[in-house]
Amino acid sequence: MTTTSHGAGAPPRPGSPATPGLGTAPGVRVRDLTVVYKTPLGELPALGGVSLTIEPGTITGIVGESGSGKSTLALSLLNAVQPPGRIKAGSVEIDGLGDVVELRGDELRRARGRHLGYVFQAAQNSLNPLKTVGKQLLDLGRSHGVEDRSALVREAKELLERMGLDGARVLDSHQHELSGGMRQRVGIMLALVLNAQLVILDEPTTALDMITQATILRIVREVHKERGLTTVMVTHDIGVAAELTDRLAVMYGGRVVEHGPTMEVLGTPRHPYTQGLIRAIPRLSGDIAEAQGLPGRPPTLGTLPVRGCVFRERCPLRMDICETVEPPPVTHGERTVACHAVERSHSTAEQEEYA
């Protein structure tokens, strides 16, 4: 395996940032983001006014059941929601880029790849079947104005080799010559090779066996640290989130219901949904019967309540107010939780403390 130092004295990488303000890990501020999809029932919200602050230099995990809006949020960070979806309201401010919701055409294309690296869930199938990986790499470099093509190829090979692949061979291969796991790693290479400072990974290890998954997670962490990135990773796997992330955002029904340092969120979950999600994980050392699935089913766009708390149907702490008033996210210290019951018990505890 090849290792390099990207510290002082190292040659500049092919996609070294040209935009002032984007040489360091950017922070991201999502505010009141509403994304809708057109359905036979009309336009329905997959994200219902999400606000989330991602601190520079962190690895933030986005977890939640299928359909909770994780991929839609990840796509929104790149202003890449496709029809029948659209960003209806809100903003995504990225340091050095401004509000990406406002970016269009060339500006947006330049931002993606160069400043925002990404691997989407469908990465395995997103390569062009008619071109070798190397040719696609060069196309990517050309479209982003990379002049030093040999540095680009060197960087790509090195990344592939770090992920346990024969770099030269992969660059000479077409998609059909690569396994699902290899394509996934090619996707990660393409996300990192232009030296983007904000990297968004949507389920980057789902198609991989345990050992390859562990290798990829290690590489993601190493590269994150070496390059001083801000990384966002969507996963349905709490184990992966626990291993890799510094901060965790838990999504339900198109809302971020809890957000905070990963170990705190997993160790002392506050939102009843996070508590249920964690109880539902079978423990390696325990009886599998001890894992308790959440009662009921997650909402779909069509069954999502239009007012009140989206989680109330499945919530053990449900109160009257939850029927009519959507709980706003409230921050105490490093933790943000959107739950009336949690907020009420917090205020009661505070009142008792000062009584």
Ligand SMILES: Nc1ncnc2c1ncn2[C@@H]1O[C@H](COP(=O)(O)OP(=O)(O)OP(=O)(O)O)[C@@H](O)[C@H]1O
């Ligand atoms: N193209 C689309 N057309 C209509 N509805 C969509 C479309 N894409 C997503 N949705 C709906 O938007 C909601 C959020 O979907 P999204 O894919 O963001 O969730 P997710 O948490 O990433 O799920 P998964 O883990 O299954 O990928 C879901 O109810 C989904 O059915």
